Structure formats: structure tokens, C-alpha cells
Amino acid sequence: MVAVLCSSNGCKDESSPEVDMSIGTVMDVDPSLFLEGTTVTVVPCTLSNGTETTCYQIVASTPSEHDMGPWCPDNIADGAEAGGIWLENGQVYDVDGDFIANMATFYNDDAWLMYDENGDIYVTDSEEDCINAANPNVGEEYRNYCVECIPDYIEGLERSWLIPTSPVKLTSSSSFAGPGPGGFGGPSVRGIAFNGVEFSGAAPVDNILSAYTLAPFDDAGGHINIHQGYHYHAATGLSAEVPQEDGHAAMIGYAMDGHGIYGQLNEDGKEPEDLDECRGHYDEIRGYHYHVDAPGANNFINCLQGAYIN
Structure with missing residues (x-):
């Protein structure tokens, strides 16, 4: 039996x-x-x-119970409250203006330059850009962009x-x-x-960085993908x-x-x-x-x- x-x-x-x-x-x-x-x-x-x-x-x-974002600061003079966080080698880093300004030193690679002569940071600012920059085969036009997908893009999902x-x-x-x-x-x-x-x-950080893009998480450890919606990568x-x-x-x-x-x-x-x-x-x-x-x-x-x- x-x-x-x-x-x-x-x-x-x-x-x-x-x-x-x-x-x-x-x-x-x-x-x-x-x-x-x-x-x-x-x-x-x-x-x-x-x-x-x-x-x-x-x-x-x-x-x-908590707000989503922010993710990318607008200018290299911005403080930690203007951006989210990044996870690297077991550590949590604030993605503030200083972090963006010093990415070439942080990654020991002079190809990193994510801001213009005024200190304004290159940030995706449309749903189309969000989708294209999150593509595993991201194009050269998004090189040195901070990738930010906002809640409006997933309304109703x-x-x-x-x-x-x-x-x-x-x-x-x-x-x-x-x-x-x-x-x-x-x-x-x-x-x-x-x-x-x-x-x-795990977020595919190696793929993100290899395209010279950054896709920060907010302070809650989350960010937005058009297909996944809002999701966490850290507690x-x-x-x-x-x-x-x-x-x-x-x-x-x-x-x-x-x-x-x-x-x-x-x-x-x-x-x-x-x-x-x-x-x-x-x-x-x-x-x-x-x-x-x-x-x-x-x-x-x-x-x-x-x-x-x-």
C-alpha cells in the first residue's frame, strides 16, 4: 500500500x-x-x-510600501539621493555623481566617460532607449549611457x-x-x-559593463525591465x-x-x-x-x- x-x-x-x-x-x-x-x-x-x-x-x-527609483543621477555634481546603487565584488556603492565621474578609475579603463563637458550624465530618456539599451547586443549609440527605465513604461503590467x-x-x-x-x-x-x-x-553585470553601460538598482535593490517589470537583485x-x-x-x-x-x-x-x-x-x-x-x-x-x- x-x-x-x-x-x-x-x-x-x-x-x-x-x-x-x-x-x-x-x-x-x-x-x-x-x-x-x-x-x-x-x-x-x-x-x-x-x-x-x-x-x-x-x-x-x-x-x-516604498518608492521605485531614482536610478541615474543627472549631473556629476549630484549627491547620493539623486541616484541608486551598484553591486560590485560583494560591495554596495552609491551611484552618485562622483561615482559616475570616476568610473574610468574605478574600472581602470579610460573608455568610461558617461558625461559631457557640463557634467551632464548621458541617461536613457525614452521607452525605446530603455528597451534598446537593455538588449544583450546593445548598439554603439548607447555606449557610456546610464540605463534608466521608469515606472511609466510598465504601467498596467x-x-x-x-x-x-x-x-x-x-x-x-x-x-x-x-x-x-x-x-x-x-x-x-x-x-x-x-x-x-x-x-x-543575478543581474548580468558583466554584459552590462562590457557594453560600457550602467544599469543601477534603486536603494531597495530593484530596477525595471520592460518584460520583467520591477524586480529585485538585492535585499x-x-x-x-x-x-x-x-x-x-x-x-x-x-x-x-x-x-x-x-x-x-x-x-x-x-x-x-x-x-x-x-x-x-x-x-x-x-x-x-x-x-x-x-x-x-x-x-x-x-x-x-x-x-x-x-
Whole structure:
């Protein structure tokens, strides 16, 4: 006889060798944590390991708890409040006028000159420019441009994701999809913030820089792509958080397998020492869950330990 475990959130085959039955506390996804402005509904779904269950379908567009932008300053005299941030070698840098003025020194390459004789910075200023400058094969006409796509360009755009209502932890991890067409592995999106915005895969900074362009993130770690909409590449503490009462890092969203995602550091300023290869670990209060990477790492989590939606 096949042993099947069922609850209000669906069923899973206990006999499957892929399911980690040693796990203790399992925390269901709490739909009430998603902010006003997101739509959450329950739909039937089948997970990557064949589990038939239910999923939350989450539909959202832009964050409701913080502003988007700014990204590119206008002049090399502008301060940090006029621009966003850049992630390089694990560090977070303010994209202020001084950063733009000194890019040739920063990258040890005299070809960087992103401003004119008046100090005015070359910034994309139309939807067409935004699309063309974000193209992997960007043309020479956008060389030394600061690429800025603004919220007006994605007005009316909605994104939709599915995550299991109750996570199913597996005995082995799943890689994320590789970049570009035919990328291997599982989903490319790492997770969903409580405002419905995606925690995206790593930004292709090498491609961006090789074209002598810069596509800054705002202070929340997000920027806009016409097709992706607004999305995050770093967790900087500006999106909605759920504080914990025991000194544990605050919760910031859910991974695509339904396990919780928490900040990098606990209240003592330290990262947990027992994180696995996916940046996850277990405790009896939160069950299995993840801690995001440092803001400058251009990364959230490394893989998924649970079943996800194919």
C-alpha cells in the first residue's frame, strides 16, 4: 500500500524517496503576509516531484510600501539621493555623481566617460532607449549611457507566480535555471517579496559593463525591465519585513518552493553558521527556511531544497 499524507493543503506521497520525511515543523505559506495591492488565490497544481497539491497564485505589479527609483543621477555634481546603487565584488556603492565621474578609475579603463563637458550624465530618456539599451547586443549609440527605465513604461503590467501552499522539502536540492534560452535547472525566479515583487536571479553585470553601460538598482535593490517589470537583485531592508520575537532575522518573503526567506543577519549582526548549500537551515519555530546573501552579492539564495512548480 502507498502511504499518502493529506491535509487541507493537499497530499504528498510519503513513499517517494525524494521527499524528506525527517523534517519536523513545516510552516504553511501565510497569504495574509502579502501586502495590499497583491492578489492571492488558491489553485490546484502539481509540484516538480509529482506531488498534487494546491498553490497560491500571486499577482502583483509594483511595490506598495516604498518608492521605485531614482536610478541615474543627472549631473556629476549630484549627491547620493539623486541616484541608486551598484553591486560590485560583494560591495554596495552609491551611484552618485562622483561615482559616475570616476568610473574610468574605478574600472581602470579610460573608455568610461558617461558625461559631457557640463557634467551632464548621458541617461536613457525614452521607452525605446530603455528597451534598446537593455538588449544583450546593445548598439554603439548607447555606449557610456546610464540605463534608466521608469515606472511609466510598465504601467498596467502584472506578473503572476505560483508557490505551494505548504512546502514539500526534498532530500536533494534543485538548481535554478541557467541564463538565456535553454537554461538548465528549475525556475529562474528565486522568490517573492511580500509586496509581490520577484527576487530575481543575478543581474548580468558583466554584459552590462562590457557594453560600457550602467544599469543601477534603486536603494531597495530593484530596477525595471520592460518584460520583467520591477524586480529585485538585492535585499537591502527597504521591502516589507516580518520581525521575529526571538532575535532571528526578519522574514522578507517566500522562495518558489514555499519555504520562508529571511534576512541575511540575525539581530546580533551575525549570519547563521549552519546554512546549507542553498543558504537554508531548520529550526522548530520556522521550519526549514532560507537566509538571503549579502546585499552586494547580486544574489539571494543558491538553490531550492523544496519542490516547486514546473
